[in-house]
Amino acid sequence: MPDYEIEKIDDYRWKLPKKDGMRVPAILYASEDMLPDILSDDAPQQAKNVAHLPGIVKASLAMPDIHWGYGFPIGGVAAFDPDDGVISPGGVGYDINCGVRLMASKLTVDDLDRSRRERLVDHLFRLVPTGVGSSGAMQVDESELRRVLQRGAEWAVNSGYGSAADLDVIEENGRVDGADPDAVSARARERGLDQIGTLGSGNHFLEVGYVSKVLDERAARVMGLDEGTVTVIIHSGSRGFGYQVCDDALSDMDKAMKKYNIQLPDRQLACTPIDSPEGRKYIGGMRAAINYAFANRQVMAHNTRRAFEDALDLSPREHGLFTVYEVAHNIAKFEEHRVNGSKREVCVHRKGATRALPAGHPLVPGRYQKVGQPVLIPGDMGRYSYVLVGTERAMEETFGSTCHGAGRKMSRRQARKTAGHRNVTAELANEGIIVRGESDRTVREEIPEAYKDVAGVVEAVEGAGLSQAVAQLRPLGVIKG
Amino acid sequence: MPDWLREIDHTADVGIVVTAPDRDTLYARAAVGTFRLLTDVEAVRETAQETVTVEAGDAEALMVRWLSELNFLHTTRHVLFRRFDVAVSDTQDGLRLEATCHGEDIDRDRHPIYTEIKAVTFHDMQIRETDGTWEVQVIYDL
Numbered sequence: 001m002p003d004y005e006i007e008k009i010d011d012y013r014w015k016l017p018k019k020d021g022m023r024v025p026a027i028l029y030a031s032e033d034m035l036p037d038i039l040s041d042d043a044p045q046q047a048k049n050v051a052h053l054p055g056i057v058k059a060s061l062a063m064p065d066i067h068w069g070y071g072f073p074i075g076g077v078a079a080f081d082p083d084d085g086v087i088s089p090g091g092v093g094y095d096i097n098c099g100v101r102l103m104a105s106k107l108t109v110d111d112l113d114r115s116r117r118e119r120l121v122d123h124l125f126r127l128v129p130t131g132v133g134s135s136g137a138m139q140v141d142e143s144e145l146r147r148v149l150q151r152g153a154e155w156a157v158n159s160g161y162g163s164a165a166d167l168d169v170i171e172e173n174g175r176v177d178g179a180d181p182d183a184v185s186a187r188a189r190e191r192g193l194d195q196i197g198t199l200g201s202g203n204h205f206l207e208v209g210y211v212s213k214v215l216d217e218r219a220a221r222v223m224g225l226d227e228g229t230v231t232v233i234i235h236s237g238s239r240g241f242g243y244q245v246c247d248d249a250l251s252d253m254d255k256a257m258k259k260y261n262i263q264l265p266d267r268q269l270a271c272t273p274i275d276s277p278e279g280r281k282y283i284g285g286m287r288a289a290i291n292y293a294f295a296n297r298q299v300m301a302h303n304t305r306r307a308f309e310d311a312l313d314l315s316p317r318e319h320g321l322f323t324v325y326e327v328a329h330n331i332a333k334f335e336e337h338r339v340n341g342s343k344r345e346v347c348v349h350r351k352g353a354t355r356a357l358p359a360g361h362p363l364v365p366g367r368y369q370k371v372g373q374p375v376l377i378p379g380d381m382g383r384y385s386y387v388l389v390g391t392e393r394a395m396e397e398t399f400g401s402t403c404h405g406a407g408r409k410m411s412r413r414q415a416r417k418t419a420g421h422r423n424v425t426a427e428l429a430n431e432g433i434i435v436r437g438e439s440d441r442t443v444r445e446e447i448p449e450a451y452k453d454v455a456g457v458v459e460a461v462e463g464a465g466l467s468q469a470v471a472q473l474r475p476l477g478v479i480k481g
Numbered sequence: 482m483p484d485w486l487r488e489i490d491h492t493a494d495v496g497i498v499v500t501a502p503d504r505d506t507l508y509a510r511a512a513v514g515t516f517r518l519l520t521d522v523e524a525v526r527e528t529a530q531e532t533v534t535v536e537a538g539d540a541e542a543l544m545v546r547w548l549s550e551l552n553f554l555h556t557t558r559h560v561l562f563r564r565f566d567v568a569v570s571d572t573q574d575g576l577r578l579e580a581t582c583h584g585e586d587i588d589r590d591r592h593p594i595y596t597e598i599k600a601v602t603f604h605d606m607q608i609r610e611t612d613g614t615w616e617v618q619v620i621y622d623l
Binding site for chain 1: 604
């Protein structure tokens with residue numbers, strides 16, 4: 001176990017003091033129970049490494065679901081000064097704008113008996129392509145792709161996928177400005193042509209579930225999450241397009257770092273000044289990938305509605321599937337935050353962390369002004385997920401950020417070993433959860449035991465005051481890559 | 482699993498450690514190790530070949546570029562490779578790798594696809610030569 005010098009701030013806050021080349025301290029948010037697990041791997045060292053980056057403001061932050069990443073830890077948040085700070089593709093991740101959409105319906109869990117559940121999951125599996133290099137939901141040409149990259153979910157809605165009401169409840173309204181299709185390579189564009197509307201593999205999933213517990217009556221009512229309500233969660237990102245944008249930028253920045261005299265403890269943290277040719281190019285490309293992911297999830301949401309209509313023989317009015325909210329959890333954005341008492345713009349990197357704005361914040365959609373921005377925290381496919389809202393405390397301390405998921409407990413190989421000869425799909429079916437996976441191996445790697453209990457993560461962010469729980473959702477059916 | 486290849490466990494992702502008697506073989510074996518994460522390479526026939534050339538400033542960057550190129554071909558052209566003839570040479574600015582890759586198109590009936598590699602990372606990568614044995618560790622983002 002690595003030996004960390006750590007100071008307790010309170011029951012949910014731990015400080016790794018500024019040492020050696022660190023420009024700021026690292027702050028870890030976790031309960032005391034979670035700490036041994038967190039300190040047993042290199043993730044806290046990675047949080048310390050991030051503190052070396054030029055222009056970092058306040059602290060390198062780690063959410064309770066922090067785990068080992070490459071370069072940045074997963075669950076890491078760091079903000080940089082726009083004038084003398086850096087932008088780091090590793091601080092966003094390969095899957096740029098990986099995120100989660102939550103939808104709710106007029107149906108209740110009683111409307112989905114076993115056979116309807118199975119039919120629905122089968123339809124979803126057909127309409128939302130999953131798996132390795134999945135493609136085939138649609139094919140666009142180069143000029144159409146440019147529009148996707150510039151307009152994001154708005155492009156999808158204008159092309160007949162979903163409605164304008166969806167856009168109101170997506171982070172950034174499903175479209176960021178400043179996307180530059182010319183800043184991305186021909187390879188990235190090639191990878192983007194046939195993957196819009198596809199889920200991908202690994203931990204990406206589409207889950208039909210229901211509200212199993214209401215934890216905040218008022219907020220849940222505002223979000224349309226009454227007990228028993230059937231919900232849908234879509235977890236995916238910018239697919240091969242985003243991976244390629246990140247890959248290309250890392251390669252550019254790796255070469256350019258010498259020029260800017262930046263020395264770092266890990267090459268995967270490659271970065272350049274925000275205001276540099278390489279920085280500007282990455283930001284333009286990253287924003288194109290952000291929009292790609294927004295379009296991707298919008299098309300999947302539309303196809304999810306179609307699956308409800310076809311499988312259950314319902315009209316759109318009858319199933320009433322609407323978007324509750326959509327969050328990004330791998331992203332870098334320029335945002336206004338209070339730092340040392342004064343408001344200023346900073347470039348916030350969230351890698352495996354979610355924006356969590358409080359009630360009254362101007363970027364919170366009108367519908368949620370009084371309760372705060374919904375935050376979606378998926379768990380594993382056997383247990384539950386949570387819906388939270390952002391708080392003032394998160395604004396003060398974590399640049400309006402909170403956790404993003406359960407985090408793995410087992411490696412993929414360990415999970416396969418644990419699954420052994422068990423029939424995981426049949427086990428889950430016995431509990432009423434219908435799973436369809438492109439690959440049996442993926443399903444085994446994603447067994448519920450491979451993940452930490454997300455309830456612990458939620459308890460820690462609530463304890464630290466970064467978010468408040470609104471509802472718990474349990475799965476009824478899942479499609480996986 | 483061949484004795485020159487070891488899979489390493491990381492909680493979220495996966496990595497391999499490869500050893501080889503020389504530099505060219507190290508790059509070739511790292512490629513085989515990569516495809517072993519993706520499929521059962523024994524089931525891949527050698528009916529097609531592709532030539533690949535990549536350049537980089539140093540040995541580690543060359544490894545990332547080479548494996549990323551293969552992953553790009555795999556995901557966009559839907560191919561699998563099982564054998565690689567590799568020649569690495571020095572250039573004015575660094576290194577060049579030229580390779581012929583042997584394999585075939587993906588056939589979902591014969592080729593199980595285990596996972597998707599999002600990217601080949603620089604994380605903890607270091608190419609070392611000790612007493613005539615070359616070694617590299619590669620961490621992938623899955």
